[in-house]
Amino acid sequence: xxxxxxxxxxxxxxxxxxxxxxxxxxxxxxxxxxxxxxxxxxxxxxxxxxxxxxxxxxxxxxxxxxxxxxxxxxxxxxxxxxxxxxxxxxxxxxxxxxxxxxxxxxxxxxxxxxxxxxxxxxxxxxxxxxxxxxxxxxxxxxxxxxxxxxxxxxxxxxxxxxxxxxxxxxxxxxxxxxxxxxxxxxxxxxxxxxxxxxxxxxxxxxxxxxxxxxxxx
Numbered sequence: 001x002x003x004x005x006x007x008x009x010x011x012x013x014x015x016x017x018x019x020x021x022x023x024x025x026x027x028x029x030x031x032x033x034x035x036x037x038x039x040x041x042x043x044x045x046x047x048x049x050x051x052x053x054x055x056x057x058x059x060x061x062x063x064x065x066x067x068x069x070x071x072x073x074x075x076x077x078x079x080x081x082x083x084x085x086x087x088x089x090x091x092x093x094x095x096x097x098x099x100x101x102x103x104x105x106x107x108x109x110x111x112x113x114x115x116x117x118x119x120x121x122x123x124x125x126x127x128x129x130x131x132x133x134x135x136x137x138x139x140x141x142x143x144x145x146x147x148x149x150x151x152x153x154x155x156x157x158x159x160x161x162x163x164x165x166x167x168x169x170x171x172x173x174x175x176x177x178x179x180x181x182x183x184x185x186x187x188x189x190x191x192x193x194x195x196x197x198x199x200x201x202x203x204x205x206x207x208x209x210x211x212x213x214x215x216x217x
Contacts, residue, residue, distance in 0.1 A: 007212045008065050013038045015208035016049045016138045016173070022200050023178055023191055037130050039138075046132035048125075048167070051140040052117035060086045060101065067098050069205050100175060111155035113142055114172065118159065125166045137167040141174040149179070149190055156181040156188055175201075 013033055020028035020039075028047075031039045037046025053061055063082050067075045072092050083090060083101060090101045117139050125135075152172050156179075159165055165183045172179040178191040193201050 008062065011065070011208050011212035012051065012140060013049050014211040015204060016047070016140075018204040018207055019173060019178065019193075020047070020138070020171070022204055023193060023196060024180065036128070037132055037135060040132065044133040045136075046130055046134070047136045047138055048121055048130070049138045049140075050117050050121055052113045052142050054113060054142050060088050060103075064088075064090070064101050069209055070098055072096050072098055111151050111158070114139060114152075114155045115158065118155075118170070122164075122166060129166075135167050136169040136171065138171045138173065141172060149177070152179045152190075153188060156183075159183060160186055 010033070017031040017033065017039055021031060028041065031041050031047070034040040034046070036048075038049040039047040041047075051061075060083060063079055063086070066079050067090065072090075073096065075098060080090065087103050088101045090098050093099050118137065121137055155172070156170065159170060159181070160183060168182065168184055170181045170183060172181075176192065176194050178193055180189045180191070181187070
């Protein structure tokens with residue numbers, strides 16, 4: 001039986017697939033889950049999926065997955081207690097469903113956590129290149145509703161200045177926004193997902209959860 005790490009990995013990979021197919025359908029379609037790259041579109045195009053996570057928030061992230069997208073009234077109180085001990089509180093949407101968590105104490109928000117996540121993928125690519133000719137990178141932000149557009153642009157500008165990126169496009173995703181950056185063309189785009197379709201966004205989350213449970217239960 002697959003462990004919780006496998007479920008979490010599949011959840012994030014499938015969610016990335018659905019987000020891209022739903023909100024950037026002109027570029028991404030019929031994506032399939034794979035292994036290095038995590039997602040494929042045909043034989044020559046791949047997408048690596050990773051998460052930007054604060055070192056001291058790894059356990060909180062894993063715990064949150066047990067209650068994400070559930071009604072707060074049905075959540076196991078032990079998970080809420082553990083998150084509280086880890087210094088975090090959850091927040092819900094207007095229907096009472098858990099949609100994110102934030103630390104009680106302020107975290108200094110900058111783009112360093114994005115740079116670390118990006119560099120890990122670059123280092124891995126350099127030691128073990130992907131078999132696909134063209135590759136993009138999809139990065140989850142550390143927490144929902146965490147980033148600001150200017151901060152993401154700063155990160156993208158840093159990537160552009162390195163002039164060594166093995167990825168053609170870098171996507172940064174948080175709950176309400178999707179940021180896409182074409183490294184070669186130095187083009188930046190931002191998508192307000194809830195404004196485009198909050199219903200479709202919720203559907204992406206539900207499909208990802210169902211997939212992770214069915215494939216790895």
